[in-house]
Amino acid sequence: MIQTLAFYLFAALVIASAVMVIMARNPVHSVLWLILAFFNAAGLMVLVGAEFIAALLLIVYVGAVAVLFLFVVMMLDIDFAELRAGFVKNFPLGIAIALVLAAELIFGIGAYQAGQLELGVASGVAAPALDASNTASIGAVLYRDYVFLFEAAGIILLVAMVGAIVLTHRRTENARGQQDISRQVRRNPDEATVMKQPEVGRGVDL
């Protein structure tokens, strides 16, 4: 009973906040609605027993991706009039894409219902220790049977890292306030100070 109630609560909130993401005028509000959507999606994940995925949704999407979105949105100086003009211009294209996606969804579900496809049949070597928590089960499969995909994910992350630097990093030469800690530590009184005994009226050469 509670599970059903919780499902409808989360599902309704996901849909409502997803609609608000599109409808909100202020992009910052959109991102905040998106966070609410992620949060409720995590709730749905818990309901189907995928607690690790739920935690990942919160840690990665809410904790990192949405922060990035928020930064980007705050950084942009957005001209709303221009955005709306784009909305009218791109509206037919958007409708077309939505129709294609809907058609694909219908085909996909139809084909799956017809029983012609067998999706995600495990090789059988996986599926270790069923009593383990699902975090451990994911690990046991991912790092033994899908090592190649896992390493490929690593390469993708590397590409993303390099891409981010190439796109956003401006290298400034001899920047102000750059601290060289080893130089600071190496410095000793003998090098840093000199004793001078100037004669009266002569001054000091520095």
Add this chain to the structure above:
Amino acid sequence: MTEFFQSLGLTYEWAWGLATIAGILLIALPLMLSVAMVIYVDRKVWAAINLRRGPNVVGPFGLLQSFADGLKVFLQETIIPSAANKGIFILAPIVTFTVALAAWAVVPFSATAVLADINIGLLYILAISSLSVYGVVMSGWASNSKYPFFSAMRAAAQMISYEVSIGFILVCVVLFAGTFNLNDIVRAQEGFGLGVINAYGIHPLLFPMWVMFFISCLAETQRVPFDLTEAESELVAGYQTEYSSMSFALFWLGEYANILLMCILNALLFWGGWLPPIDWAPLYYVPGIVWLLLKTFFFFFMFSWVMATVPRYRYDQLMRLGWKVFLPISLGFVVVISGYLMATGHFG
């Protein structure tokens, strides 16, 4: 507690519901009380280290100071700046405080006293504490004022920078414990050191991790020496500058609740949690919660101690410490610790 309510003649469902509500109140209300007291302790410790008296007027030894402050802000006028985005401006303190409270749902206070004993307790805490960025960013952005906005940006960048190394440090602990369940992590520490000491922290590979974790906790909660978001000379009062009344106080309460959470995590993950420090039978007669609170209090004392003695970092130094020191070291330790555990046959 469910059994107790069942013994009153209630059905299981009602008993469970009542027990849960009671448990939530038993966590939330003492937490708020201890936040109030801990602010007093904080001020007393700084005062003692600075050879001052600290709060000593309200109540015996000034014990009621925090409550007087609380009453004062409660009766103040709530000012919402005309330039602010009202909705988000009001929402920000609510988010901050809700998040600060929510993390406590999975903290085990003793072997049985835990509200939600979930498999991924540690991940839950990590996830919830990563949400605390939003309270800060929302308040800074919604204030629509220069200093809060700068402060919020600084705070957000700082919190996410240190969260990276906290994640890797937690992996090191989890490698030893083999689980994310906080209670099981505590149990795994029983007799860990030489068969007598109940703590992960004394292991030569984990001690440096604990030191880094402690420093990252200071940065994550924006305490001295990492309190750049509240650098008065640069940013007035930080992201709460435009706030007043209880909304302002909620940021403080949330901050101290987070500090207490970090202290209790130090105790749970590295220093044996609710286990006595030494695995010796008579010590087990003392209830687990007493040990846990003693350890937590000790770590809180360390937070205050640091606050009273250390000068503030500069922002580039803070970023350097997070990204160039803690991140590579904690990454290296993940490899070293897992290799060590594999080689010594820890995984059977």
Add this chain to the structure above:
Amino acid sequence: MVDLEQYLPILIFLFVAAALSALFVFLPMGVSRLTGAHKPDAEKLSEYECGFPAFEDPRSQFDVKFYLVAISFLLFDLEASFLFPWAVSLEYTGWTGWSAMVIFLGILAVGLAYEWKMGALDWQ
């Protein structure tokens, strides 16, 4: 298996915490109206600036450095989330899993070294 009964208290806790926080925010608003402390005026409601009207839009100056920090954080956070299941499943995957992870970390260490070399980790 996942014990959903353990998650329900968290949901209830979230509601209680949110209700409590909302109470703390809205109650003083009502109280200050009752006690007469609520007296807003134009000066009080203007944003804080050191005694003069603000010159510019406070949100306009946002540095791209923050974006770089956020994206680095996102990548390393993803990396950490790959470590979580690995850390609890090493007993099943053994040396295979261990060496897979060391290679993965090696790849990302290259990325970190690149960031370092390019000065992306320096805050200027």
